[in-house]
Every structure is written in structure tokens, then in C-alpha cells.
Amino acid sequence: MNEEFGRWSESRWTSREIDWKRAKQITAGVDVGTTSTQAAIICDGALFGSASIHTGYDFKMAASQAMEQALGDSDMKIQDIQYIVATGWGSQNVPFAQKTVDEVHCHAWGARFMFGPDVRTVVDLGAQTCKAIRVYSWDRVRDFMINDKCATGMGRDIELMANLLEIPIQEMGERSLEVEKDPEPVSTTCSAFADTEAIGLFREGYSENQVLAAYLFAVAWRIYGMVGRVRPEKELAFTGGLAKNVGIVKRLEREMGITPLISQYDPMLAGAIGAALIGRDIMAEI
Amino acid sequence: MITAGIDVGLENLKIVILKDGEIIAAGSAPSGGGKRGKRVAELWEALLKEAKLSRGDVNKIIATGQGKTDVGFASDKVVEAVADAHGARFLYPSATSVVDIGADQTRVVTLGEGTRVLEVVLNQKCAAGMGLFLTRMAGRLDMTLDELSGINADGNTGLRVNDTCRVFAELDALGWLNRNASREEVARAVIEMVAVRINAILNDKIKPAINSTVLFGGVSRNSALVSALRRRSGINFLISDRAEYGCALGAAVLAAE
Amino acid sequence: MVKQKWETRPLEVWNKAKELRAKWQKSIVTASSEKVLLAQGNVNWAVGFPALRVIEDNPVGAMMANRNDAFSRKCRLAGEIEGWGREICGYQLNCWGAMYLGHLEDGSPFPMRDMVIPFPDPCDQHTKRGQAPMDYSPIPRWQANFPLYTGPRDPEREKAMIEDKVQCTLQMIEDIERIYGQKFDDEKFIEAMKLSRKIHAYAREVSLFMRNIPSPLSVKDLYSFYTIGGLTKLDPEETLDLWKSLRDEVEWRVKNCIAAVGTERYRWMETHPPPWHFLRYYRYMEKYGAVCIGSQYSHMMAGAFEFTEDGTWAPRDMFGSFEDKPIRTREDAIRAMIGEDARGHNFKVDEVIRPYAVCEFARAYKVDGAILPLWRCGVGCTVTRKEQGLRLSQIGVRVLHYEGSQPGDRTDLDENRLLDMLDTWMESQGLRKLED
Numbered sequence: 001m002n003e004e005f006g007r008w009s010e011s012r013w014t015s016r017e018i019d020w021k022r023a024k025q026i027t028a029g030v031d032v033g034t035t036s037t038q039a040a041i042i043c044d045g046a047l048f049g050s051a052s053i054h055t056g057y058d059f060k061m062a063a064s065q066a067m068e069q070a071l072g073d074s075d076m077k078i079q080d081i082q083y084i085v086a087t088g089w090g091s092q093n094v095p096f097a098q099k100t101v102d103e104v105h106c107h108a109w110g111a112r113f114m115f116g117p118d119v120r121t122v123v124d125l126g127a128q129t130c131k132a133i134r135v136y137s138w139d140r141v142r143d144f145m146i147n148d149k150c151a152t153g154m155g156r157d158i159e160l161m162a163n164l165l166e167i168p169i170q171e172m173g174e175r176s177l178e179v180e181k182d183p184e185p186v187s188t189t190c191s192a193f194a195d196t197e198a199i200g201l202f203r204e205g206y207s208e209n210q211v212l213a214a215y216l217f218a219v220a221w222r223i224y225g226m227v228g229r230v231r232p233e234k235e236l237a238f239t240g241g242l243a244k245n246v247g248i249v250k251r252l253e254r255e256m257g258i259t260p261l262i263s264q265y266d267p268m269l270a271g272a273i274g275a276a277l278i279g280r281d282i283m284a285e286i
Numbered sequence: 287m288i289t290a291g292i293d294v295g296l297e298n299l300k301i302v303i304l305k306d307g308e309i310i311a312a313g314s315a316p317s318g319g320g321k322r323g324k325r326v327a328e329l330w331e332a333l334l335k336e337a338k339l340s341r342g343d344v345n346k347i348i349a350t351g352q353g354k355t356d357v358g359f360a361s362d363k364v365v366e367a368v369a370d371a372h373g374a375r376f377l378y379p380s381a382t383s384v385v386d387i388g389a390d391q392t393r394v395v396t397l398g399e400g401t402r403v404l405e406v407v408l409n410q411k412c413a414a415g416m417g418l419f420l421t422r423m424a425g426r427l428d429m430t431l432d433e434l435s436g437i438n439a440d441g442n443t444g445l446r447v448n449d450t451c452r453v454f455a456e457l458d459a460l461g462w463l464n465r466n467a468s469r470e471e472v473a474r475a476v477i478e479m480v481a482v483r484i485n486a487i488l489n490d491k492i493k494p495a496i497n498s499t500v501l502f503g504g505v506s507r508n509s510a511l512v513s514a515l516r517r518r519s520g521i522n523f524l525i526s527d528r529a530e531y532g533c534a535l536g537a538a539v540l541a542a543e
Numbered sequence: 544m545v546k547q548k549w550e551t552r553p554l555e556v557w558n559k560a561k562e563l564r565a566k567w568q569k570s571i572v573t574a575s576s577e578k579v580l581l582a583q584g585n586v587n588w589a590v591g592f593p594a595l596r597v598i599e600d601n602p603v604g605a606m607m608a609n610r611n612d613a614f615s616r617k618c619r620l621a622g623e624i625e626g627w628g629r630e631i632c633g634y635q636l637n638c639w640g641a642m643y644l645g646h647l648e649d650g651s652p653f654p655m656r657d658m659v660i661p662f663p664d665p666c667d668q669h670t671k672r673g674q675a676p677m678d679y680s681p682i683p684r685w686q687a688n689f690p691l692y693t694g695p696r697d698p699e700r701e702k703a704m705i706e707d708k709v710q711c712t713l714q715m716i717e718d719i720e721r722i723y724g725q726k727f728d729d730e731k732f733i734e735a736m737k738l739s740r741k742i743h744a745y746a747r748e749v750s751l752f753m754r755n756i757p758s759p760l761s762v763k764d765l766y767s768f769y770t771i772g773g774l775t776k777l778d779p780e781e782t783l784d785l786w787k788s789l790r791d792e793v794e795w796r797v798k799n800c801i802a803a804v805g806t807e808r809y810r811w812m813e814t815h816p817p818p819w820h821f822l823r824y825y826r827y828m829e830k831y832g833a834v835c836i837g838s839q840y841s842h843m844m845a846g847a848f849e850f851t852e853d854g855t856w857a858p859r860d861m862f863g864s865f866e867d868k869p870i871r872t873r874e875d876a877i878r879a880m881i882g883e884d885a886r887g888h889n890f891k892v893d894e895v896i897r898p899y900a901v902c903e904f905a906r907a908y909k910v911d912g913a914i915l916p917l918w919r920c921g922v923g924c925t926v927t928r929k930e931q932g933l934r935l936s937q938i939g940v941r942v943l944h945y946e947g948s949q950p951g952d953r954t955d956l957d958e959n960r961l962l963d964m965l966d967t968w969m970e971s972q973g974l975r976k977l978e979d
Contacts, residue, residue, distance in 0.1 A: 001297050001298075001316055001389075001418075001421055002316055003425050034457075034460045034464075056426075056428060057426060057427050057428055057463050057469055057472075058463075059463060059464055059466075060466070089464065090464045092464070093464065093466070128457070128460075148629075149454070149457075150629075152453060152454075152457055153453050153456060153457060156456070157453075160418065160422060164296070164297065164317075164319050165318070165319035165320065165321075166316065166318040166319060166321060167319070184612055184953075185616075186957075187954055187955050187957065188954055189629065189919065189948070189954055189955050190451075190453060191453060192411070192414060192415055192451065192452055192453050193411050193414075193955060193957065196296065196390055196411070196414060196415070196957065196960065197957040197959070197960070199296060199319055199352075200352070200957060200958075200959030200960060201959070202319070202320050202322075202353070202356070203353075203355055203356075203959050204959070206320075207320065208319065208320040208321075211319070211320060221616070221620070224620065225620055225623045225624070225629075228620065228623070228624040229623070229624055229626070231624075352963070364970070365963075365966050365967040365970040365971065366967065367967045367970070367971045368970050368971055371971075395971070402973070403971040403972070403973075405936070405941070406967055406968070406971045408964055408967065410917065410944065410945070410946050411946050411955070411957060411960070412946065490929075491932075491933065491936050491942070492936075
């Protein structure tokens with residue numbers, strides 16, 4: 001199996017405009033997930049650097065590498081960062097962080113930064129878990145839902161599907177929308193059922209796009225079931241890697257009847273950005 | 287007489303060309319999902335060339351595997367269990383069972399007289415994807431399948447992962463990495479998980495005999511898994527160096543009958 | 544054109560069954576406008592109340608799933624959003640989801656229940672069925688016990704169980720009379736029980752006829768009938784007439800060697816129907832010349848099974864058994880009703896606590912194979928299913944297991960995988976398709 005198809009692109013960016021030496025407050029956040037790790041550096045409330053990489057098997061190394069890549073070829077060093085907050089599934093593997101904060105708050109804060117203060121519902125679509133967060137305002141979480149264990153690993157299963165179908169992961173979403181009508185979804189119970197059932201559809205004469213549609217519809221349906229539990233309201237924002245999958249996003253939009261906000265930032269950065277912002281507030285209190 | 291068997295699996299295609307009871311060509315390629323019809327044709331052409339044959343030289347082609355209906359140029363189809371029976375008999379005339387472990391499916395076929403099948407046990411959806419799981423985990427641990435295969439699966443380790451479902455198993459494996467377990471330890475746990483799951487299928491209905499059970503399928507190339515499975519089931523599997531092609535071979539053998 | 548071994552022809556009595564079912568469906572919809580109380584559940588004695596109708600979430604839930612996947616899925620999602628787990632019985636989730644949405648498939652308002660009288664059954668989901676309507680609005684619930692015990696038959700214990708159920712039932716009827724001011728019509732109930740016995744007798748004969756090779760009916764034919772008797776408490780006479788017609792027609796078919804499947808060369812049984820939207824799998828198996836003669840479940844109108852005097856496994860003959868006492872009073876009728884269920888091997892009870900019933904059925908009905916589904920969302924059906932498979936395998940019956948959610952829920956049925964498994968099952972037994 002050619003695993004290149006499911007290999008989503010890493011990214012990194014460091015600002016050339018901001019003169020970090022003049023900044024009063026420099027904080028950073030590191031979000032270590034099962035499949036992707038992100039780092040974000042905030043200088044006086046502006047994004048200075050960010051990175052998103054594959055976690056691999058060594059979580060500590062992933063955290064360091066993400067941090068290094070966010071620093072980029074600027075001359076900022078890790079010692080110049082005043083406060084670092086770790087979050088995410090693997091947050092205990094960030095030895096250079098001063099504090100760990102839960103993903104829910106980090107995503108909520110990050111979403112506010114990325115999408116604006118009117119965000120009331122944040123839906124994080126990750127490789128391992130999907131979460132729905134409802135907020136009163138950006139610092140008060142009202143309600144929170146996470147997927148059942150039985151619907152775990154949806155993001156990772158999409159990588160597998162890309163490899164089996166030999167369709168690049170970044171093309172799957174768009175292609176799934178190029179169908180006249182959405183076919184019936186495949187199993188929504190478990191991603192392991194969904195992928196083999198989807199491939200079985202070729203036997204019924206389904207095209208690749210239709211198979212993608214049936215599969216992503218199932219993923220979206222599963223997510224919707226979970227999100228529905230928090231009774232989502234506008235404004236809504238999607239974060240996480242699957243937020244880049246337009247096949248999932250458009251179907252969620254359709255089912256929920258809510259158009260999500262768009263951001264100029266990479267949706268995968270929400271946790272890390274939020275962590276960095278929370279770092280600012282913690283520093284202010286110290 | 288020249289025949290061929292084409293096994294279109296979920297992950298990989300396998301083709302065997304048989305001439306007068308001898309395998310003269312065998313090859314595999316990724317199936318590629320919806321592209322498998324094309325893939326089969328490409329692999330077929332490549333093998334014909336390798337065997338210095340033209341299409342017309344082949345008397346009969348039988349297709350098997352999940353995607354058997356996508357082999358338009360095959361003259362007939364056969365279910366995998368029956369193909370396995372023929373393949374096992376061909377390689378080991380006194381075999382009594384054949385266990386075929388692939389990317390998606392696991393089968394236990396109990397043989398009767400000749401190529402008669404007495405019983406077939408199939409994995410349920412909930413125990414599917416063992417081969418896929420091993421491939422994914424290898425990638426995740428930054429190991430090749432050969433490296434994964436070289437793990438000492440019989441060393442003592444306290445690390446276990448969920449053995450019901452590959453999705454939970456993967457989650458547990460990542461959890462261990464998060465807690466800084468070594469790659470080798472996690473690999474061992476993963477292999478043990480697969481051995482447990484398959485052993486459960488082996489124990490459903492008719493338990494295969496200890497010294498006359500053949501092992502087919504891509505997963506048979508993973509020595510660590512075979513070792514763990516041998517330990518758990520007590521079965522000394524008969525493993526040919528063509529094991530991966532066992533089902534395709536069986537289809538070719540059937541075509542020659 | 545495939546060569547037929549035997550003549551076949553469709554059942555004539557089928558249309559009559561369709562009519563009765565449509566009538567029942569209409570009566571449920573009009574219940575609220577007719578000022579009739581609607582009870583969630585299923586009990587035979589409801590027929591004694593002039594303005595009370597019973598309805599389960601099943602078959603409404605099943606029919607919904609069969610016809611309209613998109614609506615059924617929306618219903619299940621509505622249920623999930625309210626907090627129901629996905630592994631709740633699909634029948635329930637379909638039905639209660641529609642309640643949360645407020646309407647049925649066709650847009651008509653959801654018929655709200657006025658009370659809950661659950662069908663007593665060892666299925667855990669049946670017991671749960673009353674919860675949703677009760678959470679939704681304050682309605683009362685009456686419940687009879689359903690005691691089970693494992694181990695060898697104990698007549699003393701069974702006597703006590705029957706007594707308990709009789710007393711519970713008498714109490715429930717009195718409560719409803721008092722609370723709702725409806726007078727219970729003992730005569731009507733007594734007549735209905737007398738007729739019920741006759742229905743069982745006809746159903747029993749039909750069941751026994753299916754032992755014939757070739758089988759005059761396939762289980763698919765039975766599905767038009769097997770719940771009738773339960774459904775049409777409206778008109779027991781019509782129901783009796785229907786079963787008599789069916790019995791007569793099946794008897795004629797057996798005499799004239801008319802088969803359900805003209806190419807019958809393999810007989811198989813199940814323990815439970817497949818997901819209702821996938822009934823075509825019977826047709827698929829017929830391509831192999833394989834006829835499904837059903838299960839104790841689909842023969843349920845024949846009543847409880849047991850060993851007959853000649854040692855074969857058969858539905859109990861009510862007439863001439865200890866149950867055959869005169870029914871003169873309300874209590875007599877209740878005893879007759881309960882006695883029909885107790886003492887004997889109901890498909891559910893026996894599968895749960897004494898899995899040998901499936902083997903006896905297999906032997907009596909001369910089956911070659913058995914397809915036993917594993918339902919993720921139908922725990923009450925799936926418990927001991929693997930053990931049943933093992934026991935059947937031990938007596939030489941070939942077994943196939945496949946997974947799904949539950950008959951009213953399409954979610955987990957991987958159709959292509961199942962068809963592949965059927966092909967493997969048949970071909971590995973030396974049978975190739977007779978037609979494409």
C-alpha cells in the first residue's frame with residue numbers, strides 16, 4: 001500500500017514583519033495530537049510563527065520539532081519565549097512547557113482569535129477525536145461533547161482510505177462533492193466498517209467520487225450526531241485537520257443548517273494558538 | 287496447459303500463471319481501490335511479458351478475491367475459500383486445513399476429501415483488517431514491514447493493546463507511545479493483538495490440526511506474527527514461499543482441472 | 544431458463560393479508576381522532592377494552608426502515624441527540640426519533656401514546672421500550688413480570704410463575720377499568736382467546752407443512768402472516784378466517800407438490816429475519832436453489848414448541864393438551880393466554896437460556912444450513928447466538944454468522960460483504976448459482 005496518498009502536507013510559517021525583540025510579551029503553545037503536532041508563537045497578541053507536523057512515534061521529538069519549525073529562520077530562540085503552554089493528547093510530552101491546559105479551553109480561545117469574538121460553537125475535527133464546544137463567550141465554556149470511543153480515529157481512517165483508493169488526501173473532499181446526489185452513507189458505527197464497505201461499493205458500479213461521497217457522508221453523519229448533542233448555534237467554526245476536508249465541512253453545513261465562519265489561519269493551529277493566548281493571561285496573573 | 291489465477295484483494299492484487307503444474311510467473315501490485323480493473327490489466331500484461339507469453343497462450347483464467355467481478359477478461363470466478371482449498375492441496379497434498387490471513391479478511395477452511403471443503407469460518411467485520419492494521423502500525427512506528435516482521439514476538443512484555451478491534455488497538459498503541467514506551471515494545475503488543483484475534487477465529491467451529499495446517503496470505507510473511515500465532519494456537523503452520531499467492535494459485539489450479 | 548424441479552405459484556391468500564394489515568395501520572393513525580387510548584406495548588387482553596389500542600414501536604420502526612432510509616436515519620439521529628445510545632434497538636430508535644421529530648414519514652403527526660403496557664419478553668430492549676414515551680410526557684406504565692429460570696424443568700416453579708402472571712394481569716385490567724372508566728368486556732376477551740387458540744392451531748399446521756420437501760412456503764411468504772393475530776386484535780374473526788385460508792391453501796400445495804422454490808435442493812433456517820430492507824437476500828439464496836423455511840421466530844404464531852409424543856420437535860397442540868380447558872371467565876381466559884406462552888419453548892426464551900431448541904428445530908425441519916445473524920443493537924436476539932452456531936455445527940448443520948445493527952437499522956449491514964459470504968457459504972458446500 002502506497003502510504004504517500006494519505007500523507008497530508010506539513011506546514012510552517014514565521015513572520016518576517018514582526019520585530020520580536022520589541023515585543024513585551026512572547027508566549028507559545030504546543031498542541032501534541034495523536035497524528036499531528038502544532039506549535040504557535042504569539043508576540044503581543046499577533047501570530048509570529050506556527051508549524052504543523054506529523055507526530056510520528058516519538059511525541060517528545062514531535063513537540064521539539066514543531067517548536068523549532070515555528071521559530072523558523074528568525075533569530076528567536078526558545079529561551080526568548082516567556083511562557084509556553086502545552087495542550088493536546090500528548091501534552092505531557094512537552095518538557096519545555098511551563099504548564100498544561102486542557103484542549104477544550106485552548107480550542108475555544110484559539111477559535112476566537114482565528115474566527116472572531118462572535119464564535120459560539122467550535123467543532124474540532126481531529127484525527128483521533130472530534131469535539132464540539134459551546135461557549136458563552138471566549139472564556140466560558142458552556143457545554144462540551146466528544147465522540148464515543150466507537151467513533152474514534154475518523155481522521156486517521158481517512159488517511160487509510162486515501163492510501164487504499166490511491167487518491168491524494170487533499171483531493172478527497174472536493175471530489176466527493178462532484179456527485180449529482182449523495183448516495184446512502186456507509187456504516188456510521190465504526191471507521192473500520194466504513195472503509196471496507198465503501199470499497200465494496202465499486203462492485204455496484206459506484207465511481208470513485210461516489211464512493212468518496214458515501215464514505216465522507218458517513219463520517220459527517222457520525223460527527224453531526226455528536227455535535228447535535230450540544231445543540232450548535234451561530235457563529236460556528238471548524239478547527240482541526242478535517243476542517244480542511246470540504247467534503248465533510250459542506251455536508252455538516254448542510255445537515256446543521258449553519259454556515260461556518262472562515263479564517264485566514266490554518267484550522268489545525270487552533271489548539272496551539274489558544275494555548276499561547278492562555279499563556280499570556282497566566283503570565284499577566286503571575 | 288497454461289492457466290492463470292487472479293486474486294483481487296482489498297489492498298493487493300496477486301496473479302499466478304501455471305504451466306503443466308509449475309508456477310511460471312507470479313506477481314502482485316496494490317489494487318488501488320476503484321482503479322483495480324486497470325491495475326489488473328497492467329499487472330497481467332507485465333506478467334505475460336515476463337513469462338514470454340501472449341494472451342492467447344493462456345487456456346483459462348479464473349478470478350477470485352473481493353474484486354473478482356472487476357476482471358473482465360477472466361472466464362470464470364471462484365470464491366476465495368474454494369481457491370484456498372485448491373491451492374493448499376496443490377502445495378501440500380496431505381493438508382487438512384488452510385488459514386488465509388489477508389489485508390482485510392481471515393479465513394479458516396477445513397478440507398475434506400480431495401478439494402472438498404468441510405467448513406469455512408470467516409472473520410466478522412469486527413475482526414477485519416488485520417493485515418491493514420499491521421501495515422498501518424509499521425508505518426506509524428517508522429518501520430518497514432520487514433523490520434516489523436523481525437521483532438522478537440515471544441519476549442516477555444507487560445504491554446498489551448486492545449485485542450477486539452484494530453481501531454481501539456491503534457488508539458492503545460499510540461497511548462503507549464505517548465507514555466514513552468519503545469517502538470519495539472509497542473510493535474510486540476500490536477503483533478500479539480493480531481495473534482489473539484486470529485487465534486479466536488481458529489478456535490471457532492473446527493480447530494485446525496497441529497501439523498497439517500497451511501498458512502496463506504500476505505500476513506504469513508510476518509515472521510513475528512507467525513511465531514506469536516504458533517505459540518498461541520499450538521499449530522505448526524506449513525508456509526510455502528508462495529504463501530502470499532496461495533489463493534491466486536488455487537484459482538489457477540482450479541482453472542487447469 | 545432454469546430447470547425447475549417442482550411447480551411453483553404465488554400464494555392466493557396474500558392479498559387478504561395485505562388488506563388486514565392496511566386496516567390495522569389505519570386504525571392506529573385514526574386512534575387519536577376516534578378518542579381511543581393508545582398504549583405502547585402489546586398484550587392480548589387489550590381487545591377487551593372498547594377504546595384501547597396497543598401498538599409497539601415495532602413493526603412501525605421496521606416498516607420505516609424498510610421504506611425510507613433517509614427518514615429512518617433522521618429519526619435515529621434525533622434519538623441520539625436526545626441522548627440515546629446508538630446501540631439501542633433500531634425499532635425503538637426509529638420510532639422514538641419520529642416522536643422527537645413530531646411526525647411520521649408521510650408528515651402526519653406522530654401518534655402519541657397514552658400509557659405503556661410493555662410486552663413481557665426477556666429482551667432487555669423490550670423493557671426499555673416504554674421509557675421514551677414516558678420521559679416525553681407523563682403517562683402511566685403497567686408491567687407484568689417475565690420470570691425466567693435456567694436448569695431442568697420445574698413444575699412447581701412454573702406453577703408459581705403462572706400464578707404471578709395471572710394475578711398481575713387481573714390487577715392491570717382492574718386498574719385500567721378504574722382509572723380510565725372503561726368497562727372491560729369479558730365476553731369479547733373470552734371469545735378472542737378461544738379464537739386465538741384456533742389461530743394457533745391453524746398456524747401450527749402451516750408450520751408442520753413446511754417440513755415437507757419441497758417446502759410449500761418460504762419464510763418470505765410467512766412474513767405477510769406471522770404477526771397477524773398479534774396485530775389485528777381489532778377483528779379476531781377476520782384473522783381466524785385468514786389463517787384458515789392460509790392453512791387450506793398450504794395443505795393443497797403440499798398435496799399437489801407445489802413448492803415455494805421450484806429449484807429447492809438446499810434448505811436453510813435462520814433464527815431471526817435479516818434487516819428488513821434487505822429481504823432480497825432470500826431471493827439471492829434462491830438463485831442457488833436454497834429455500835429458507837424460517838425459524839421458531841417466524842413460526843411464532845404456531846406458539847411454543849416442544850417434544851411431541853412421537854419424539855419430534857413441533858409447535859404444541861393446544862387442543863388435547865392440559866391447556867385445553869373450557870374458557871368461561873376472565874381468569875380462565877387469562878390463564879389460557881399465559882398458559883400458551885408458558886411451558887414450552889418460545890423462540891426467545893429458549894434461545895436465551897436453553898440453546899438446544901435451534902438444534903431440535905433444525906432436525907425437525909430437515910435443514911442443511913443455518914444463517915445466524917449477530918446484531919450489535921439487538922442484544923436480546925444475539926445473546927447465545929454463537930453458542931447456537933456451535934451446537935448446530937456439532938450436529939452437522941453448516942452455519943454462517945454475519946453482523947448487522949438490527950433488523951430495523953441499516954447502518955451496519957455491509958450488503959456486499961454479506962453477499963460475498965453467502966457465495967462463499969454456498970460454493971464451499973459445492974453449490975454454484977443456478978441463475979445469475
